[in-house]
Amino acid sequence: MNAKFIDLNAAADFLAPGAVEVNRYQSEIFDIVRRRGVFGQRVRQTPATGHPSRFFEQTGIVSPTAAQAFVDPRNITAVNGTPTRVERSLPLKALVSQINYNLFDMEVGTQQAQFAYLQAKDLADAVEGLMRTHDVALWNGNDTSLAAPTTLQYFGAGGQIAGGGNNFTISNAQSIVDNLKSIIAQMVASTSFQVRPTAIYANPVLLDFIDRELKTIYNVVLNTTEINGGLRVKALSTQAGDIPLIPEWALSYTGTPGSGTAVFPCYIVTEDLIEYHWLTDSNPRVFQLGLPGSLQSQLVVVKFGSVVVKGASYAHAQVTINR
Numbered sequence: 001m002n003a004k005f006i007d008l009n010a011a012a013d014f015l016a017p018g019a020v021e022v023n024r025y026q027s028e029i030f031d032i033v034r035r036r037g038v039f040g041q042r043v044r045q046t047p048a049t050g051h052p053s054r055f056f057e058q059t060g061i062v063s064p065t066a067a068q069a070f071v072d073p074r075n076i077t078a079v080n081g082t083p084t085r086v087e088r089s090l091p092l093k094a095l096v097s098q099i100n101y102n103l104f105d106m107e108v109g110t111q112q113a114q115f116a117y118l119q120a121k122d123l124a125d126a127v128e129g130l131m132r133t134h135d136v137a138l139w140n141g142n143d144t145s146l147a148a149p150t151t152l153q154y155f156g157a158g159g160q161i162a163g164g165g166n167n168f169t170i171s172n173a174q175s176i177v178d179n180l181k182s183i184i185a186q187m188v189a190s191t192s193f194q195v196r197p198t199a200i201y202a203n204p205v206l207l208d209f210i211d212r213e214l215k216t217i218y219n220v221v222l223n224t225t226e227i228n229g230g231l232r233v234k235a236l237s238t239q240a241g242d243i244p245l246i247p248e249w250a251l252s253y254t255g256t257p258g259s260g261t262a263v264f265p266c267y268i269v270t271e272d273l274i275e276y277h278w279l280t281d282s283n284p285r286v287f288q289l290g291l292p293g294s295l296q297s298q299l300v301v302v303k304f305g306s307v308v309v310k311g312a313s314y315a316h317a318q319v320t321i322n323r
Contacts, residue, residue: 029121035128037135037250038231039157040276048277048305051168052089052146057310060084060192090146090308092279093154097130099123101297123299127284130301136250138276138307146308157274157309158251161267164312170321172260175217176210177236183317184268185239193314197240198271199227202321204247205257206264207234209323243268257323266319273311279304 014021049055062081071077099122109118141154144163149155166187170179180200187195211234214220222234225244235242255262276282282305289298309316 015045022080029118034249035132037132037138037248038227038246039248039250040131040135040138042199042227042271042273043138043157043274043276044248046275046277047284048092048279050163051102051279052091053277053306053308054087054089055310057086057088057241058083059086060278087312088146088308090155090277090306091149092277092304092306093143093152095130095134095284095303097126097300097301098124099301103295103297106297123286126299127286127301130284134303139248139250141307154307157269157307158265158267158318160270160307160309160312161316164309164314164316166313168317168319170319173323176206176213176321176323177218180236180266180268181238183319184243187268187314187317188239190314193311195270195311195315197238197243197268197316199244199246200236200268201246201248201251201252203253203264204249205253206266206321206323207245209257209264209321210234210236213261222265235271260322262323264277264321264323266321268317268319269309270311270315273315274307274309276305276307 012022023036031291048188054311060083062083082270101119101122106119137154137156139158141151141156141159143151143155144159145148146155146160168179168183174315187197211222214222222236222245224232225235227244227246232244233247236245251265251267253262254265284301284303287300287302289300291297
């Protein structure tokens with residue numbers, strides 16, 4: 001019988017008289033991996049009414065025209081009017097993630113006592129990973145309809161706003177700041193709806209172009225304002241007040257910035273009108289499954305819900321910017 005042995009040199013960093021140096025690691029894992037986005041933490045969370053979740057939108061009031069409202073006081077005749085309401089619905093979607101813990105590996109880790117917190121960290125990361133997917137899909141989900149779903153993903157807020165038709169383009173030769181302020185002024189000036197945008201979301205690279213434009217042309221440095229979670233961002237003075245410019249890494253751009261042909265999406269939104277309709281719980285839920293024959297501990301993370309942009313055609317705007 002030929003016994004096989006592992007050479008200690010293969011595991012040791014250094015061998016010498018009176019010294020055997022083996023691999024040791026810090027007990028904390030260096031981790032600055034990107035996780036949650038800002039948008040998902042700022043939209044309104046509300047329980048779904050069912051599947052699909054339903055609501056009514058009023059698009060007009062009982063308002064006769066001047067010719068119908070003003071009549072001869074000695075010959076009063078009234079024209080019947082009714083408010084205009086539209087039924088809306090959104091289908092709920094499902095997100096799921098799973099993580100397995102091998103019994104043998106867990107017991108080895110416990111005996112080594114080097115990464116005692118690792119199981120809890122990996123479970124938390126599984127939840128955060130699902131929420132990262134959720135946050136990206138809140139903007140970019142590839143479904144194309146709320147009434148007749150076409151995919152299993154969300155109908156992203158970006159797609160809903162673009163589909164609303166309130167779309168603008170700022171060319172490379174035009175001022176970003178002047179045009180954004182003009183678009184917001186047009187929205188606030190609406191005679192049909194009481195619109196007051198609350199935030200501008202864009203990629204940080206585009207927001208840097210705004211900063212540099214203000215410094216170069218107007219010699220102005222934007223003030224900062226605090227939003228949820230203690231995050232401080234720049235604010236742009238508009239006819240709707242000081243609107244925060246919120247950097248959103250999930251809003252990607254195409255092309256090379258500064259070439260004049262890079263395309264940046266930017267969204268002017270009224271955040272109170274963007275809702276996430278959740279089922280059972282607004283947070284992900286973790287379920288532990290029974291041990292299979294492999295003795296693996298299986299945990300499944302589940303989240304049900306969907307995002308809706310109310311007033312997509314008038315309370316929000318998509319702005320495409322070339323730089």
